[in-house]
Amino acid sequence: MQALWRLGIVALATGVLATPAAGDERTYKNLPSEIPAHFAPTNAGFDFERRTLDIPMRDGVKLHTVILVPKGAKHAGMLLTRTPYGADGMGHRGDSPHLGPTLRGYDNPADIVVQDGYIRVIQDIRGKHGSEGDFVMNRPPVGHGNPTPIDESSDIYDTIDWLVKHVPESNGKVGIIGISYDGFEAMIATIRPHPALKVAVPINPMIDGWMGDDWFHRGAFRQQMIPYIYGMVNSRGSDIGWTSGYRDDYDLYLRGGSAGDIGRAYGMEALGFWRKILQHPAYDTFWSEQALDRIAAKEPMIVPTMLVHSLWDQEDNYGDMAVYRALAPRDPAHEKLWLVLGPWRHAKTWEKGNTIGAIDLGSDTGTTFRQEMLRPFLAQYLKDGAPKADIAPVNAFVTGENVWRKLDTWPSTSRGGGAPVMHRWYVQPDGGLGEAVPSSGADEYVSDPAKPVPYRVRPIQPWSHGVPDQTDSWPEWLVDDQRQFATRTDVLTYVSPVLDAPMGVSGEPLVHLLASTSGTDSDWVVKLIDVYPDDVEEKPSMGGYQLPVAMEIFRGRYREGYDKPMALTPDKPLDFRFPLPTVNHVFQPGHRVMVQIQSSWFPLYDRNPQTFVPNIFNAKPADYRKATQRIVRDGAGGTYLELPVTP
Structure with missing residues (x-):
């Protein structure tokens, strides 16, 4: 038996057993694949329907979009987020048939979506992940350093136009919400908006990348953002990761030399946005023309907007307050602009928010914001027959005292009071x-x-x-x-x-x-x-x-x-x-x-x-x-x- 086993090994090695005899009808036939050409899951037991499609823009470019429709939805408002971070990932959790857990994670107000039955729409921006077209970091509005007829506002307009015509479960009302880059999208949506855009909530938005948001602060370059730039711009799917080999970034950047030297070591001259950074270290027209606070100050105030600012925002602690300073004087009757100041880091708004670092905030500040401010604000504009929201023009958390204050303007000593x-x-x-x-x-x-x-x-x-x-x-x-x-x-x-x-x-x-x-x-x-x-x-x-x-x-x-x-x-x-x-x-x-x-x-x-x-x-x-x-x-x-x- 042992000899036969050894003989089989030799035969396999020499190809004797692998080569069929001449005329053998079994020659080179394959077993049929067990994977179908197309498979559509039944989603049995799901409380929502997931639709993925590509929405055409006016120039023919198609943008990948995920639409999550609650089962039984009728006359529902739609809540849109546009993102460079991957719509499929933000709108898909494969371990649950329920909409709430599916939406948990970055930039998803899961509790509000479920409670009020909104249709959730998440879209890859132009040039990222599943969307066609060319990616431009914080693509400027037309006429503001952008000589083309296409910008984020036009893509948002075309997207909303398609949604209100092709989502039969909706009531034709759309809101847009987003944090950080997605907050930039929410803010830019208010410029030349579609009539169906009823409300916008920019949270910690990127507004002026030179003056005090992601790239510079008062002229000093935020070099620890280099890996972010590297990952965002090196591929459509952001799938080429940054690796350094250093345990401590202090050593990486000190030994690397200037920020330009570090970029060169990683081949970043091939990245278009990095080249712009290198070419524009000062606040020239490249930066000032695309600063959204300056642009918004010259545009009609059409869309009711809630700006959400985090008092300890480690990424974008400038832009939303700059927008508020630009727009508040134009809205003395408090009809278009609201402001929330919370005791958070960047993108903390979807969490409980009882603490930040070692600091005890004394209450669940995140849930208070979502349930007592954001939820009624969205409902007023997106839900049929919803009452007017009873929200102060400014809702400001006082750190050190750990209380919320309702104010008419910011900054203010009290409601109806004067300035500090x-x-x-x-x-x-x-x-x-x-x-x-x-x-x-x-x-x-x-x-x-x-x-x-x-x-x-x-x-x-x-x-x-x-x-x-x-x-x-x-x-x-x-x-x-x-x-x-x-x-x-x-x-x-x-x-x-x-x-x-x-x-x-x-x-x-x-x-x-x-x-x-x-x-x-x-x-x-x-x-x-x-x-x-x-x-x-x-x-x-x-x-x-x-x-x-x-x-x-x-x-x-x-x-x-x-x-x-x-x-x-x-x-x-x-x-x-x-x-x-x-x-x-x-x-x-x-x-x-x-x-x-x-x-x-x-x-x-x-x-x-x-x-x-x-x-x-x-x-x-x-x-x-x-x-x-x-x-x-x-x-x-x-x-x-x-x-x-x-x-």
Whole structure:
């Protein structure tokens, strides 16, 4: 038997058994495939119907669209989201026959869709995933740096026109909602809108990528967004991932050189949007012409819009407030514009929101927003016969006090009240901070590009807008304890006496920096911080916590104008003025107010070489030099923060 087995092996190896005899009728016949050419699942037991189709645009390009229709739907409103992140993934969870679990995840208000029976529509934008056409990052509106007749507004118009004609279960009313890039789509939908578009909800939208959203902040490049750009633009399906081999992004970007060098190492010159970034480091017409707040300010206000802002948004903390500032004066009767300010990170709105980082918010802020604000707002415009929503024009969560406030305008001291009063808080000798005008003097530190100040405790995780868990805390870094940085010799710290009464701050704090550098260019980072008492009885782990309330960076070369980069005069005190992000916070009795000042925030932002070069993306190793930085006290004209204080 063993010999026969060995013989069979030899026969197989030599092909003796594999070769049929001449004339054998069994020669080369295959068994029929068990996979059908087309298979349509019955979806037995599902409480919704999933339709996938390609909707034609006016130029013939077809956009891949997923439509989820609740079983038995009649005269239902439609809720649209347009995305570059994959409509199939956002509208398909194969482990459940129920619509709610199917929609759970990024950018899906699952509870509201199910509760109010909306038809959910999710579409791949032009050039991404299943959609035809060419992808352009944040494609500008026609006439604003876009010479073609096609833009996102025209694609949204054509999509809505098709939906109201071909979805028989609908009532012909469409709303659009989205976060981040999808929020950009929701905002741009309000420009030249289709008549069936009844409501828009841009959440944390990308509005001005240079001034303060994803790509730059006041001229400083957000280099940890390089992997995002790489993944978005390298393929239609975003299926070529970024790999670095580094455990700590601090090492990756420090050893990589300039941001331009890092891009070159990864072959990013082949990516169209990256080339635009390299060519437009200043706020020239390329950026200003496509800033949506500027564009919206010149367009008719037609679509009722709810802007949703996250007070600790680590990605897009500029744009929605810029839109509000542009549009609110045009809507004194509060008929077209609403604002929500929540205590969240980017894209936190679909979660419970009881906490952010180590901070206890005291309630389920996410559910409160969805059920008490968003749900009635959408229903008013999308559901037949729904009552008018009883929602204040501004709904603002007060951090530090952990309450929601209903206001008529923003910023405001109360409903029907006036604006907060600006108070100057001066840097004082010996690291003090207060409202008294200080004597003249200066504090200094050495800023070394070879040892930049990290923006969070190392090892620093890569960029991510995923849901944070035990291994991914990046999305909530804006509430990180700042104590580790106060100990560095290249960070100046100023702190007030202990407060004996609560102090509310609502609006944009303004930085007035009188400073000099021994170099010819410099970055300035200013942080407004709430310092907890050393003894916090209800939560001892919060003792001494330094909670960032608002932080921002400013690239010194733009002090004469964001479109006019200019070298700084070495060792000459100059004025640098810029706003911090929007705050709505109460400093409680027993707490102290702190300001930290530094000249790098790495690796989130690229290093300033501190030697003026025409384009920092092309800075060479020899350009990166140490500089002595001086923060000047000069009486009332020295360095101070203006805080918008409420009674």
